[in-house]
Amino acid sequence: MAIRIRYMYVLLFVMVSLTAHGIGAGKVLVVPPALSGSHWFPLASVGQALAGRGHEVTVVVSQDIVAKRRAERPELHFESFLDQGSRARLEVMTGQMSEMAEQPVFRIMQHLHGGLIEMTRQCDLLLGDGDLMERLKQAHFQVVITEPFISQCGAIVAAHLGVPHVALLRGDPSGLDYQATGVPRPPSYVPTIVSGFTDRMTFLQRAQNSVVSCVSPVMFQWFVENMHYDQLRKYIGEEETLVGVLAKTDVWLYQMDPLLDLPRPSMPNMLNVGGILAREAGPLSEDLELFMQSSGSAGVVVVSFGSQAKTLTMERAEVMAAAFAPLRQKVVWRYEGEKPAGLGNNTKLLAWLPQNDLLGHPTTRAFVTHAGSNGVYEALYHGVPMVCTPLGGDQPGNAARAVSRGLGVRLDFNTFTTETLHKAIIQVLTDKRYQETAARLSRLHRDQPQPPMERAVWWVEHVIKHGGLPHLRARAVELPWYQYYLLDVAVFLLAVCSAVLGSVWYRCSFVCRKVCCKSGGKLKSQ
Known part of the structure:
Protein backbone atom coordinates (compact mmCIF):
# COMPACT_ATOMS: atom_id res chain seq x y z
CA MET A 1 0.00 0.00 0.00
CA ALA A 2 2.83 2.40 0.91
CA ILE A 3 4.55 1.64 -2.42
CA ARG A 4 1.32 2.36 -4.30
CA ILE A 5 0.93 5.71 -2.49
CA ARG A 6 4.57 6.55 -3.30
CA TYR A 7 3.97 5.81 -6.99
CA MET A 8 0.86 8.00 -6.91
CA TYR A 9 2.91 10.88 -5.50
CA VAL A 10 5.55 10.39 -8.20
CA LEU A 11 2.87 10.35 -10.90
CA LEU A 12 1.26 13.47 -9.43
CA PHE A 13 4.65 15.24 -9.37
CA VAL A 14 5.26 14.36 -13.04
CA MET A 15 1.79 15.58 -14.02
CA VAL A 16 2.29 18.87 -12.14
CA SER A 17 5.68 19.35 -13.77
CA LEU A 18 4.26 18.77 -17.24
CA THR A 19 1.37 21.12 -16.50
CA ALA A 20 3.74 23.81 -15.28
CA HIS A 21 5.79 23.56 -18.44
CA GLY A 22 2.70 23.09 -20.56
CA ILE A 23 4.57 20.62 -22.76
CA GLY A 24 6.61 17.44 -22.64
CA ALA A 25 10.11 17.04 -24.01
CA GLY A 26 10.29 18.02 -27.67
CA LYS A 27 12.80 17.52 -30.46
CA VAL A 28 14.34 20.75 -31.70
CA LEU A 29 16.64 21.26 -34.70
CA VAL A 30 18.83 24.37 -34.86
CA VAL A 31 20.31 25.35 -38.23
CA PRO A 32 22.70 28.28 -37.68
CA PRO A 33 23.94 30.44 -40.57
CA ALA A 34 27.39 29.98 -42.05
CA LEU A 35 28.47 33.11 -40.18
CA SER A 36 29.47 32.56 -36.56
CA GLY A 37 30.22 35.00 -33.75
CA SER A 38 27.27 37.24 -32.93
CA HIS A 39 25.05 35.22 -35.28
CA TRP A 40 25.76 31.97 -33.42
CA PHE A 41 25.45 33.01 -29.77
CA PRO A 42 21.71 33.87 -29.67
CA LEU A 43 20.74 30.61 -31.41
CA ALA A 44 23.05 28.59 -29.17
CA SER A 45 21.70 30.30 -26.03
CA VAL A 46 18.07 29.61 -27.00
CA GLY A 47 19.02 26.01 -27.76
CA GLN A 48 20.73 25.68 -24.39
CA ALA A 49 17.71 27.19 -22.61
CA LEU A 50 15.44 24.65 -24.34
CA ALA A 51 17.79 21.82 -23.43
CA GLY A 52 17.66 23.00 -19.82
CA ARG A 53 13.88 22.53 -19.93
CA GLY A 54 14.23 18.91 -21.02
CA HIS A 55 14.04 19.26 -24.81
CA GLU A 56 16.38 17.35 -27.10
CA VAL A 57 18.20 20.00 -29.13
CA THR A 58 20.28 19.10 -32.21
CA VAL A 59 22.48 21.60 -34.05
CA VAL A 60 23.77 21.19 -37.62
CA VAL A 61 27.28 22.59 -38.16
CA SER A 62 30.19 22.00 -40.52
CA GLN A 63 32.67 19.24 -39.73
CA ASP A 64 35.60 21.60 -39.18
CA ILE A 65 33.95 23.34 -36.21
CA VAL A 66 31.85 20.57 -34.64
CA ALA A 67 34.50 19.66 -32.01
CA LYS A 68 34.70 23.29 -30.84
CA ARG A 69 30.92 23.60 -30.65
CA ARG A 70 30.60 20.36 -28.65
CA ALA A 71 33.16 21.62 -26.15
CA GLU A 72 31.34 24.97 -25.83
CA ARG A 73 27.83 23.53 -25.49
CA PRO A 74 27.97 19.97 -24.11
CA GLU A 75 24.20 20.08 -23.40
CA LEU A 76 23.44 20.10 -27.13
CA HIS A 77 23.61 17.32 -29.72
CA PHE A 78 25.43 17.97 -32.97
CA GLU A 79 25.19 16.73 -36.55
CA SER A 80 27.87 17.70 -39.03
CA PHE A 81 28.58 17.80 -42.76
CA LEU A 82 31.66 18.41 -44.89
CA ASP A 83 31.63 21.98 -46.19
CA GLN A 84 34.97 21.81 -48.07
CA GLY A 85 36.32 24.90 -46.31
CA SER A 86 33.50 27.28 -47.25
CA ARG A 87 32.83 28.30 -43.63
CA ALA A 88 36.50 29.09 -43.01
CA ARG A 89 36.74 31.16 -46.20
CA LEU A 90 33.57 33.02 -45.25
CA GLU A 91 35.03 33.79 -41.80
CA VAL A 92 38.09 35.34 -43.44
CA MET A 93 35.91 37.45 -45.75
CA THR A 94 33.74 38.58 -42.84
CA GLY A 95 36.83 39.63 -40.93
CA GLN A 96 37.81 41.86 -43.84
CA MET A 97 34.52 43.79 -43.80
CA SER A 98 35.89 46.49 -41.50
CA GLU A 99 38.60 47.17 -44.08
CA MET A 100 35.99 47.54 -46.84
CA ALA A 101 34.34 50.67 -45.42
CA GLU A 102 36.62 53.00 -47.39
CA GLN A 103 36.54 50.94 -50.59
CA PRO A 104 34.54 51.88 -53.72
CA VAL A 105 30.97 50.56 -53.95
CA PHE A 106 31.95 48.18 -56.77
CA ARG A 107 34.66 46.64 -54.58
CA ILE A 108 32.23 46.24 -51.68
CA MET A 109 29.66 44.57 -53.95
CA GLN A 110 32.34 42.25 -55.30
CA HIS A 111 33.28 41.29 -51.76
CA LEU A 112 29.63 40.71 -50.85
CA HIS A 113 29.11 38.59 -53.95
CA GLY A 114 32.07 36.43 -52.94
CA GLY A 115 30.52 35.91 -49.51
CA LEU A 116 27.18 34.92 -51.03
CA ILE A 117 28.92 32.36 -53.24
CA GLU A 118 30.47 30.75 -50.16
CA MET A 119 27.09 30.74 -48.38
CA THR A 120 25.50 29.09 -51.42
CA ARG A 121 28.25 26.48 -51.58
CA GLN A 122 27.83 25.59 -47.92
CA CYS A 123 24.04 25.34 -48.27
CA ASP A 124 24.46 23.07 -51.31
CA LEU A 125 26.77 20.78 -49.34
CA LEU A 126 24.38 20.70 -46.37
CA LEU A 127 21.27 19.90 -48.40
CA GLY A 128 23.23 17.57 -50.68
CA ASP A 129 24.43 15.37 -47.82
CA GLY A 130 21.92 12.56 -48.37
CA ASP A 131 22.85 10.59 -45.25
CA LEU A 132 22.57 13.66 -43.03
CA MET A 133 19.22 14.75 -44.45
CA GLU A 134 17.87 11.20 -44.09
CA ARG A 135 18.93 11.14 -40.42
CA LEU A 136 17.23 14.49 -39.87
CA LYS A 137 14.03 13.22 -41.49
CA GLN A 138 14.04 10.04 -39.40
CA ALA A 139 14.53 12.09 -36.22
CA HIS A 140 11.02 13.63 -36.61
CA PHE A 141 11.86 17.06 -35.26
CA GLN A 142 8.96 19.19 -34.06
CA VAL A 143 10.45 22.61 -34.80
CA VAL A 144 13.41 24.10 -36.68
CA ILE A 145 15.05 27.29 -35.37
CA THR A 146 17.15 29.35 -37.79
CA GLU A 147 18.54 32.82 -38.36
CA PRO A 148 17.48 33.96 -41.85
CA PHE A 149 20.19 36.60 -42.28
CA ILE A 150 20.87 36.99 -46.05
CA SER A 151 21.14 33.21 -46.50
CA GLN A 152 17.80 31.42 -46.12
CA CYS A 153 19.30 27.92 -46.02
CA GLY A 154 17.76 27.08 -42.65
CA ALA A 155 14.26 27.98 -43.85
CA ILE A 156 14.76 25.71 -46.90
CA VAL A 157 15.86 22.88 -44.60
CA ALA A 158 12.71 23.36 -42.49
CA ALA A 159 10.51 23.32 -45.61
CA HIS A 160 12.33 20.26 -46.99
CA LEU A 161 11.77 18.38 -43.72
CA GLY A 162 8.18 19.63 -43.47
CA VAL A 163 8.72 20.92 -39.92
CA PRO A 164 7.38 24.16 -38.34
CA HIS A 165 9.87 26.99 -38.53
CA VAL A 166 10.86 29.64 -35.98
CA ALA A 167 13.14 32.49 -37.10
CA LEU A 168 15.41 34.22 -34.59
CA LEU A 169 17.01 37.29 -36.13
CA ARG A 170 18.21 40.82 -35.63
CA GLY A 171 16.99 41.93 -39.06
CA ASP A 172 17.41 41.09 -42.71
CA PRO A 173 18.81 43.72 -45.11
CA SER A 174 17.10 41.90 -47.99
CA GLY A 175 13.68 42.78 -46.55
CA LEU A 176 12.43 39.27 -47.31
CA ASP A 177 11.08 39.00 -43.77
CA TYR A 178 8.78 41.97 -44.36
CA GLN A 179 7.58 40.49 -47.65
CA ALA A 180 7.02 37.10 -46.03
CA THR A 181 4.90 38.62 -43.24
CA GLY A 182 3.12 41.27 -45.31
CA VAL A 183 4.13 44.03 -42.90
CA PRO A 184 4.38 47.57 -44.29
CA ARG A 185 7.62 49.41 -43.59
CA PRO A 186 6.94 53.15 -44.06
CA PRO A 187 10.27 54.86 -44.86
CA SER A 188 8.90 58.08 -43.35
CA TYR A 189 9.63 56.83 -39.82
CA VAL A 190 11.11 53.29 -40.11
CA PRO A 191 14.85 53.58 -40.87
CA THR A 192 16.56 50.76 -42.76
CA ILE A 193 18.67 48.44 -40.64
CA VAL A 194 21.89 49.57 -42.34
CA SER A 195 21.25 53.31 -41.94
CA GLY A 196 22.34 55.58 -39.13
CA PHE A 197 18.92 57.25 -38.86
CA THR A 198 16.30 57.30 -36.13
CA ASP A 199 12.53 57.78 -36.48
CA ARG A 200 13.06 61.57 -36.41
CA MET A 201 14.45 62.18 -39.88
CA THR A 202 14.96 65.42 -41.75
CA PHE A 203 13.59 65.83 -45.27
CA LEU A 204 16.89 64.79 -46.84
CA GLN A 205 17.18 61.80 -44.52
CA ARG A 206 13.64 60.69 -45.38
CA ALA A 207 14.48 61.04 -49.05
CA GLN A 208 17.65 59.00 -48.62
CA ASN A 209 15.84 56.42 -46.47
CA SER A 210 13.11 56.10 -49.11
CA VAL A 211 15.64 55.46 -51.87
CA VAL A 212 17.63 52.95 -49.79
CA SER A 213 14.41 51.23 -48.64
CA CYS A 214 13.48 50.66 -52.29
CA VAL A 215 16.86 49.96 -53.88
CA SER A 216 18.63 47.93 -51.16
CA PRO A 217 15.96 45.19 -50.80
CA VAL A 218 15.69 44.81 -54.58
CA MET A 219 19.47 44.40 -54.86
CA PHE A 220 19.75 41.96 -51.95
CA GLN A 221 16.70 39.97 -53.01
CA TRP A 222 18.08 39.55 -56.51
CA PHE A 223 21.29 38.13 -55.01
CA VAL A 224 19.55 35.94 -52.43
CA GLU A 225 16.87 34.55 -54.77
CA ASN A 226 19.50 33.68 -57.35
CA MET A 227 21.71 31.94 -54.80
CA HIS A 228 18.79 29.75 -53.66
CA TYR A 229 17.11 29.30 -57.06
CA ASP A 230 18.41 25.79 -57.78
CA GLN A 231 18.04 24.65 -54.17
CA LEU A 232 14.37 25.64 -54.06
CA ARG A 233 13.58 23.71 -57.22
CA LYS A 234 15.61 20.66 -56.25
CA TYR A 235 14.54 20.29 -52.63
CA ILE A 236 11.16 22.06 -52.34
CA GLY A 237 9.35 22.27 -55.70
CA GLU A 238 9.46 23.73 -59.20
CA GLU A 239 6.92 26.45 -58.46
CA GLU A 240 8.09 27.39 -54.98
CA THR A 241 9.55 30.84 -54.26
CA LEU A 242 11.78 32.03 -51.46
CA VAL A 243 9.09 34.39 -50.14
CA GLY A 244 6.65 31.48 -50.20
CA VAL A 245 9.01 29.35 -48.11
CA LEU A 246 9.60 32.15 -45.60
CA ALA A 247 5.88 32.91 -45.44
CA LYS A 248 5.40 29.50 -43.79
CA THR A 249 7.47 30.69 -40.79
CA ASP A 250 5.31 30.27 -37.71
CA VAL A 251 7.04 32.74 -35.38
CA TRP A 252 9.53 35.57 -35.97
CA LEU A 253 11.61 36.39 -32.90
CA TYR A 254 13.30 39.76 -33.41
CA GLN A 255 16.27 40.72 -31.25
CA MET A 256 14.78 44.17 -30.88
CA ASP A 257 13.15 46.35 -28.25
CA PRO A 258 11.16 49.52 -29.07
CA LEU A 259 13.18 51.25 -26.36
CA LEU A 260 16.23 51.17 -28.66
CA ASP A 261 14.99 49.96 -32.03
CA LEU A 262 11.96 52.26 -32.19
CA PRO A 263 8.28 51.28 -32.65
CA ARG A 264 7.29 49.87 -36.04
CA PRO A 265 4.39 47.87 -37.56
CA SER A 266 4.29 44.15 -36.82
CA MET A 267 2.10 41.04 -37.00
CA PRO A 268 0.91 38.75 -34.16
CA ASN A 269 3.65 36.21 -34.95
CA MET A 270 6.43 38.85 -34.77
CA LEU A 271 7.75 39.10 -31.20
CA ASN A 272 10.45 41.33 -29.72
CA VAL A 273 13.17 39.55 -27.73
CA GLY A 274 15.78 42.32 -27.68
CA GLY A 275 18.44 41.67 -25.03
CA ILE A 276 18.04 37.92 -25.23
CA LEU A 277 21.65 37.35 -24.10
CA ALA A 278 21.62 39.89 -21.26
CA ARG A 279 21.34 38.48 -17.75
CA GLU A 280 22.42 39.17 -14.20
CA ALA A 281 26.20 39.30 -13.88
CA GLY A 282 27.95 36.11 -12.82
CA PRO A 283 31.16 35.76 -10.80
CA LEU A 284 34.47 36.60 -12.50
CA SER A 285 37.68 34.62 -12.37
CA GLU A 286 39.85 35.38 -9.34
CA ASP A 287 42.50 37.38 -11.20
CA LEU A 288 39.93 39.41 -13.16
CA GLU A 289 37.93 40.14 -9.99
CA LEU A 290 41.08 41.38 -8.28
CA PHE A 291 41.83 43.65 -11.24
CA MET A 292 38.31 45.09 -11.17
CA GLN A 293 38.43 45.70 -7.41
CA SER A 294 41.87 47.37 -7.70
CA SER A 295 40.27 50.22 -9.67
CA GLY A 296 38.87 51.70 -6.45
CA SER A 297 36.32 54.50 -6.76
CA ALA A 298 37.52 55.46 -10.27
CA GLY A 299 36.05 52.28 -11.73
CA VAL A 300 36.68 50.35 -14.95
CA VAL A 301 36.16 50.98 -18.66
CA VAL A 302 35.31 47.86 -20.66
CA VAL A 303 36.46 47.80 -24.30
CA SER A 304 35.23 45.18 -26.74
CA PHE A 305 34.70 44.95 -30.49
CA GLY A 306 33.24 41.46 -30.36
CA SER A 307 34.27 39.11 -33.13
CA GLN A 308 35.81 42.11 -34.92
CA ALA A 309 38.56 42.35 -32.27
CA LYS A 310 41.02 40.34 -34.38
CA THR A 311 40.57 42.64 -37.38
CA LEU A 312 41.91 45.80 -35.70
CA THR A 313 44.99 47.17 -37.42
CA MET A 314 48.08 48.02 -35.37
CA GLU A 315 47.62 51.68 -36.28
CA ARG A 316 44.14 51.79 -34.77
CA ALA A 317 45.27 49.74 -31.78
CA GLU A 318 48.05 52.22 -31.01
CA VAL A 319 45.61 55.14 -31.19
CA MET A 320 43.26 53.38 -28.77
CA ALA A 321 46.02 52.30 -26.38
CA ALA A 322 47.31 55.89 -26.18
CA ALA A 323 43.77 57.11 -25.41
CA PHE A 324 43.31 54.60 -22.56
CA ALA A 325 46.72 55.08 -20.92
CA PRO A 326 46.05 58.52 -19.25
CA LEU A 327 42.70 57.43 -17.76
CA ARG A 328 42.31 57.25 -13.99
CA GLN A 329 40.15 54.21 -14.57
CA LYS A 330 41.38 50.68 -15.16
CA VAL A 331 40.66 49.32 -18.66
CA VAL A 332 39.73 45.76 -19.65
CA TRP A 333 40.20 45.40 -23.41
CA ARG A 334 39.33 42.43 -25.57
CA TYR A 335 42.24 42.36 -27.95
CA GLU A 336 43.99 39.80 -30.17
CA GLY A 337 47.35 40.30 -31.80
CA GLU A 338 50.63 42.01 -31.04
CA LYS A 339 50.64 44.13 -27.89
CA PRO A 340 50.51 47.88 -28.70
CA ALA A 341 53.70 49.74 -27.79
CA GLY A 342 51.79 52.57 -26.09
CA LEU A 343 49.75 50.31 -23.79
CA GLY A 344 49.35 51.82 -20.32
CA ASN A 345 49.83 50.04 -16.99
CA ASN A 346 46.12 50.56 -16.31
CA THR A 347 45.06 48.36 -19.26
CA LYS A 348 44.52 44.60 -19.20
CA LEU A 349 44.36 42.74 -22.54
CA LEU A 350 42.25 39.61 -22.92
CA ALA A 351 41.72 37.49 -26.03
CA TRP A 352 38.22 36.75 -24.73
CA LEU A 353 36.27 38.37 -21.94
CA PRO A 354 32.96 37.64 -20.14
CA GLN A 355 31.32 40.75 -21.55
CA ASN A 356 27.96 40.50 -19.82
CA ASP A 357 29.53 39.76 -16.42
CA LEU A 358 31.97 42.66 -16.78
CA LEU A 359 29.24 45.12 -17.80
CA GLY A 360 27.20 44.02 -14.80
CA HIS A 361 30.10 44.45 -12.37
CA PRO A 362 29.57 47.30 -9.87
CA THR A 363 32.93 48.90 -10.75
CA THR A 364 32.18 49.26 -14.49
CA ARG A 365 31.67 52.88 -15.51
CA ALA A 366 31.67 52.93 -19.34
CA PHE A 367 31.74 50.69 -22.41
CA VAL A 368 33.76 51.37 -25.57
CA THR A 369 32.14 49.27 -28.29
CA HIS A 370 31.64 48.80 -32.02
CA ALA A 371 27.88 48.93 -31.26
CA GLY A 372 27.08 45.32 -32.07
CA SER A 373 23.50 44.56 -31.06
CA ASN A 374 24.41 41.98 -28.37
CA GLY A 375 26.82 44.35 -26.63
CA VAL A 376 24.50 47.34 -26.88
CA TYR A 377 21.65 45.40 -25.26
CA GLU A 378 23.89 44.05 -22.52
CA ALA A 379 25.02 47.62 -21.77
CA LEU A 380 21.38 48.76 -21.78
CA TYR A 381 20.42 45.94 -19.40
CA HIS A 382 23.17 46.84 -16.92
CA GLY A 383 22.81 50.61 -17.34
CA VAL A 384 26.31 51.31 -18.68
CA PRO A 385 26.81 54.38 -20.94
CA MET A 386 28.71 53.83 -24.19
CA VAL A 387 31.26 55.28 -26.57
CA CYS A 388 30.16 53.82 -29.92
CA THR A 389 32.58 53.41 -32.84
CA PRO A 390 30.56 51.42 -35.40
CA LEU A 391 32.29 49.45 -38.16
CA GLY A 392 29.45 48.40 -40.49
CA GLY A 393 26.29 46.36 -40.88
CA ASP A 394 23.61 47.33 -38.35
CA GLN A 395 26.18 48.96 -36.06
CA PRO A 396 25.78 52.57 -37.35
CA GLY A 397 22.04 52.30 -36.73
CA ASN A 398 22.58 50.82 -33.26
CA ALA A 399 24.97 53.66 -32.43
CA ALA A 400 22.63 56.35 -33.76
CA ARG A 401 19.71 55.08 -31.71
CA ALA A 402 21.80 54.67 -28.56
CA VAL A 403 23.03 58.26 -28.92
CA SER A 404 19.51 59.54 -29.63
CA ARG A 405 18.32 57.95 -26.38
CA GLY A 406 21.14 59.65 -24.45
CA LEU A 407 23.07 56.44 -23.76
CA GLY A 408 26.40 57.77 -24.98
CA VAL A 409 28.38 59.34 -27.80
CA ARG A 410 29.47 58.22 -31.25
CA LEU A 411 32.83 58.44 -33.05
CA ASP A 412 33.87 57.46 -36.56
CA PHE A 413 36.08 54.40 -36.20
CA ASN A 414 38.32 55.25 -39.16
CA THR A 415 38.95 58.88 -38.22
CA PHE A 416 38.97 59.19 -34.41
CA THR A 417 42.26 60.24 -32.88
CA THR A 418 43.81 59.60 -29.48
CA GLU A 419 42.55 62.99 -28.32
CA THR A 420 38.97 62.60 -29.59
CA LEU A 421 38.62 59.08 -28.18
CA HIS A 422 40.04 60.11 -24.81
CA LYS A 423 37.77 63.16 -24.72
CA ALA A 424 34.68 61.04 -25.57
CA ILE A 425 35.44 58.57 -22.78
CA ILE A 426 35.96 61.41 -20.26
CA GLN A 427 32.68 62.98 -21.40
CA VAL A 428 30.73 59.79 -20.78
CA LEU A 429 32.46 59.22 -17.44
CA THR A 430 32.04 62.71 -16.01
CA ASP A 431 28.69 63.91 -17.40
CA LYS A 432 26.09 62.58 -14.95
CA ARG A 433 23.37 62.77 -17.57
CA TYR A 434 24.72 59.67 -19.32
CA GLN A 435 24.82 57.64 -16.11
CA GLU A 436 21.34 58.78 -15.10
CA THR A 437 19.85 58.09 -18.54
CA ALA A 438 21.48 54.65 -18.73
CA ALA A 439 20.11 53.77 -15.28
CA ARG A 440 16.60 54.98 -16.18
CA LEU A 441 16.51 53.11 -19.50
CA SER A 442 17.87 49.99 -17.82
CA ARG A 443 14.91 50.05 -15.43
CA LEU A 444 12.51 50.47 -18.35
CA HIS A 445 14.13 47.62 -20.30
CA ARG A 446 14.02 45.25 -17.35
CA ASP A 447 10.42 46.09 -16.46
CA GLN A 448 8.80 43.41 -18.61
CA PRO A 449 6.23 40.73 -17.74
CA GLN A 450 8.62 38.11 -19.10
CA PRO A 451 12.40 38.22 -19.75
CA PRO A 452 13.30 38.03 -23.48
CA MET A 453 14.83 34.54 -23.19
CA GLU A 454 11.78 33.17 -21.37
CA ARG A 455 9.55 34.76 -24.03
CA ALA A 456 11.55 33.16 -26.84
CA VAL A 457 11.48 29.74 -25.18
CA TRP A 458 7.74 30.02 -24.46
CA TRP A 459 6.95 30.70 -28.12
CA VAL A 460 9.15 27.86 -29.35
CA GLU A 461 7.37 25.51 -26.94
CA HIS A 462 4.03 26.94 -28.10
CA VAL A 463 4.91 25.94 -31.68
CA ILE A 464 5.96 22.46 -30.55
CA LYS A 465 2.79 21.99 -28.49
CA HIS A 466 0.42 22.89 -31.31
CA GLY A 467 2.43 21.67 -34.30
CA GLY A 468 2.62 25.13 -35.90
CA LEU A 469 0.74 28.42 -35.64
CA PRO A 470 -0.72 29.12 -39.11
CA HIS A 471 -3.56 31.16 -37.59
CA LEU A 472 -1.07 33.90 -36.70
CA ARG A 473 0.08 34.45 -40.27
CA ALA A 474 -1.51 37.35 -42.13
CA ARG A 475 -2.96 36.55 -45.54
CA ALA A 476 -1.25 39.63 -46.98
CA VAL A 477 1.60 37.56 -48.40
CA GLU A 478 -0.84 35.40 -50.40
Missing part, protein backbone atom coordinates in the same frame (compact mmCIF):
# COMPACT_ATOMS: atom_id res chain seq x y z
CA LEU A 479 -2.38 38.38 -52.16
CA PRO A 480 -1.12 39.50 -55.60
CA TRP A 481 0.56 42.89 -55.48
CA TYR A 482 -2.36 44.62 -57.18
CA GLN A 483 -4.78 43.26 -54.56
CA TYR A 484 -2.42 44.09 -51.65
CA TYR A 485 -2.28 47.72 -52.76
CA LEU A 486 -6.02 47.70 -53.68
CA LEU A 487 -5.25 48.72 -57.25
CA ASP A 488 -8.08 46.54 -58.58
CA VAL A 489 -10.49 48.23 -56.14
CA ALA A 490 -9.12 51.65 -57.09
CA VAL A 491 -9.65 50.90 -60.80
CA PHE A 492 -13.18 49.65 -60.11
CA LEU A 493 -14.09 52.71 -58.01
CA LEU A 494 -12.56 54.99 -60.63
CA ALA A 495 -14.61 53.28 -63.32
CA VAL A 496 -17.82 53.59 -61.24
CA CYS A 497 -17.15 57.27 -60.47
CA SER A 498 -16.33 57.91 -64.12
CA ALA A 499 -19.55 56.19 -65.21
CA VAL A 500 -21.66 58.14 -62.70
CA LEU A 501 -20.05 61.47 -63.58
CA GLY A 502 -20.31 60.68 -67.28
CA SER A 503 -23.96 59.79 -66.87
CA VAL A 504 -24.66 63.01 -64.94
CA TRP A 505 -22.76 65.05 -67.54
CA TYR A 506 -24.65 63.40 -70.37
CA ARG A 507 -28.05 64.02 -68.72
CA CYS A 508 -27.19 67.63 -67.90
CA SER A 509 -26.02 68.18 -71.48
CA PHE A 510 -29.20 66.57 -72.79
CA VAL A 511 -31.43 68.77 -70.61
CA CYS A 512 -29.48 71.87 -71.62
CA ARG A 513 -29.84 71.05 -75.29
CA LYS A 514 -33.58 70.50 -74.88
CA VAL A 515 -34.00 73.81 -73.01
CA CYS A 516 -31.90 75.63 -75.59
CA CYS A 517 -33.89 74.10 -78.46
CA LYS A 518 -37.21 75.17 -76.92
CA SER A 519 -35.93 78.67 -76.24
CA GLY A 520 -34.69 78.94 -79.83
CA GLY A 521 -38.06 77.81 -81.23
CA LYS A 522 -39.95 80.44 -79.23
CA LEU A 523 -37.65 83.20 -80.43
CA LYS A 524 -38.17 82.17 -84.05
CA SER A 525 -41.96 82.12 -83.68
CA GLN A 526 -41.89 85.63 -82.21
